[in-house]
Amino acid sequence: MPDMAPRVLVSDELSETAVQIFRDRGVEVDYMPKLGKDKEKLAEIIGQYDGLAIRSATKVTEKLLEQATNLKVIGRAGIGVDNVDIPAASRKGVIVMNTPFGNSITTAEHAIAMMFACARQLPEANASTHAGKWEKSRFMGVELFNKTLGVIGAGNIGGIVCDRALGLSMKVVAYDPFLSEERAKALGVTKVELDDLLARADFITLHVPLTDKTRNILSAEAIAKTKKGVRIINCARGGLVDEKALAEAIKSGHVAGAAFDVFEVEPASESPLFNLPNVVVTPHLGASTTEAQENVALQVAEQMSDYLLTGAVQNALNMPSVTAEEAAVMGPWVKLAGHLGAFVGQMTDEPIKAINVLYDGAVGEMNLAALNCATIAGIMKATNPDVNLVSAPVVAKERGIQISTTTQAKSGAFDAYIKLTVVTDKRERSVAGTCFSDGKPRFIQIKGINIDAEVGRHMLYTTNEDVPGIIGLLGMTMGKNGVNIANFTLGRTSVGQEAIAILYLDQAIDPKVVETLESTGLFQQVKPLEFDVA
Template identity: 60%
Template sequence: MPKVLISDKMDPLAAQIFRNRGVEVDEITGKTPEELKAIIGQYDGLAIRSSTKVTKDILSAATNLKVVGRAGIGVDNVDIPAASAAGVVVMNTPFGNSITTAEHAIALMFALARDLPEADKSTQAGKWEKNRFMGVEVTGKTLGLIGAGNIGSIVADRAIGLRMKVVAFDPFLTPERAVDMGVEKVTLDELLSRADFITLHTPLTDSTRNILSAENLAKTKKGVRIVNCARGGLIDEAALKAALDSGHVAGAALDVFVTEPAKESPLFGTPGFISTPHLGASTNEAQVNVAIQVAEQMADFLMTGGVTNALNMPSLSAEEAPKLKPYMALAERLGALVGQLEGDAIKNVAIEVEGAAAELNQKPITGAVLKGLMGVYSDTVNMVNAPFLAKERGLDVREVRHDREGDYHTLVRVSVTTEQGEKSVAGTLFANSEPRLVEIFGVKVEADLVGTMLYVVNEDAPGFIGRLGTKLGEAGVNIGTFHLGRRTAGGEAVLLLSLDTPAPEPAMWDICRLPGVKTVKSLRF
């Protein structure tokens, strides 16, 4: 019988589910790291919340551990690389807190609209300042969603029920999905200029960090009110304070901060500012939901081998894994490539396999493509939830299997539909194990997709490669490998360079200004 330790306080239903499924369970909470290390060796599973820190040191003592289940979405307290190296599956429950977090965002929006915290404080102080607290109605106002995924869609539904107009900015929101949600899809700049209220529901990635920067805050409508229950770091906190002080932003409510616990912040004490201590998931219902989900997921894995919401393991059988591993690595890199190049505009995705790849289970290959594609914009995507996230955002995903023989013994092609038409990238395996790009947007280019890379599209002309190398050299950037392809002599050429270090922004601008350059993008694999 498998044995699980619940090391953080969790709803009693979790332990009951384990027992009902035939899993022995101990509930021992509040242990120090040394105490946990002394007992963890006897357990097959570890169920945690946010208190227990699953470090490399703990994992080294967990000689029988097979799975760590986090009741909640954040896994900052788990050393995932160390868990992977030890063969320990790490699971979370990414959707258990959705309704609770969405409702908290709506609650903060109302608090801003009517200045409730200050009105409460004033009234309890016996002041009765009725004329001081002149609020605004939410009815008829425009709500701007930055991020229209699971939580954002729930907020939209509630806001529409309040007779608000909802506009949304989301790179993966299709027009069809927007219609289903009852929202209008817009650009970020249009959202900033139109929204009376802005709520953020996007993960923190390189592309979303400080998405509400000083520059973007200046683009907002005067008197806008801003709510963030998603991730600290999406808003430049110093810039937000300045916007509040100037009166351009009428109010802001944050449940999350760049540094947590937020014992101090430049925003504290600023008129119009409301804060809560990361309460997005703090309801009785949410705690029950995530406890039930983590127990069910872990029991499935320990009793049947089923894998759900794993962050470091695909849903594969033991027989399929060795054969599919290199194909999945290739597929994930192709997805990451097309996502970084065309992510904002993608409407549909097609994954085609031919040759040896057509003889395998295509689902893990598709999952790997979507993991790479969605990973450009999500910090919680994995092999299991990537297809769900793609479907939720309205992406039409097709799988195509070809029996034909092509130029390569095996080939994986990822095609995406954008407003400019269909674009595709393709790759193969060298020596049946090494992923290799062989085509990008119709141009034959052979390249390893690894580390930091630079993608350049230019007019094929004598001397260009030398000028490009000079600009990188002047910036102190060393070129590792150089890959070149072109449509025709003198036509459009594509360069893929692997770099020892990322090119600094001034160098990127210098390259953009080189004669004949059409596109320059930094890539990361």
């Protein structure tokens, strides 16, 4: 647990129960639910906080993030993060979390409700009856029973919709590139391609995020492929359906009706779908139930507290998730990965082309994505001290560095180890390490030479020809300059060939000591190294 309690700012409406979770967990929290709408005031104080809990009112822009000098995590109570500049947060090293499951049932139920409303023209019938009319013959609806529902996106929410539809005795076909045959069978649905779904479905409901691939997935061309008399429901994201094309299809009679909770532009003061017959519209109510709002608030408070207090990462959008259990087990290995990266990062002066990480034995079964982040961060910190596990992969990508990962079964004397190789135009440099039962990371191989070196804050690495007197020279030089040696490790390829020494020192050495050693002409390389061993 941190020495000082982390501070969290809640800048949008969040339940008092959620705020209390922060306090109960030992997190200092300031609840200012109106602050999200005051950009200037928010920017003025954001630098004081480690975490920011928001809903949709707070806009986390690149400009705001520039002022967030201590920010480590942003928690969005809800699934949508359109109000957060995730690339800017990643570059800043700030984790962005959402709560994708807290409102799943609520959103799925709203989609089913909208389907019923569209099928039976309930809003129009309600308005007519309130107006004193009795137009039974005007509102002739259709049954859901035995109709085919086409579900675009069979993830968490889409899966719940499938289950509810089957309970209504509908036939369900699903299009989702990530839906396996096994999962489709478990859901009780038929997996199909999009064109097949369009041709077969009496009702179509969308449950996918808005991306470059899904934008206008129901375009004018796609809508033209649908079955005549189809009804289309969208409670996912505006922009998935071409609203203008759909409006024309409704006017022509090809599409019998639609029910939309989301729109291309929100708040939606106008839309081609407004005021059309057999069209039901609601103001983005998918997650608007008492239960859902409470659930996502509680979930975001727990997730943010877990991260700030234990390092556990859940539902992050810009970093691999790490459970609290994983964080406890992986802690020493994350440190080791960072130390290996720091070693090669400090040793490498030319641009890096590729990073290759080999995981041997038991470590290969851990969360490798998180370990890779730690390795890359260790490398990048040599030239950019501000990077962390979140921003380092972004920096590496921007530099065009190729990253590869390999796993293999236990192959040597150690139950597990990590080997890192960095490739430049001039050379390959490798270092390997393991964690002993005491949890302390060790370097076990450098340049293919076997060693056993404990990692300390201040270290000195040298390479030389294997000749007598090197140990004495290093020891005498350190002694003359008042530098105490905590640990001294040697290794060589073979007698009289290349040798290395790595010294764990009690304090940093003066550059003049390095110059003294270099002036002897006995060393090919003399390199002071620093490691974060906190």
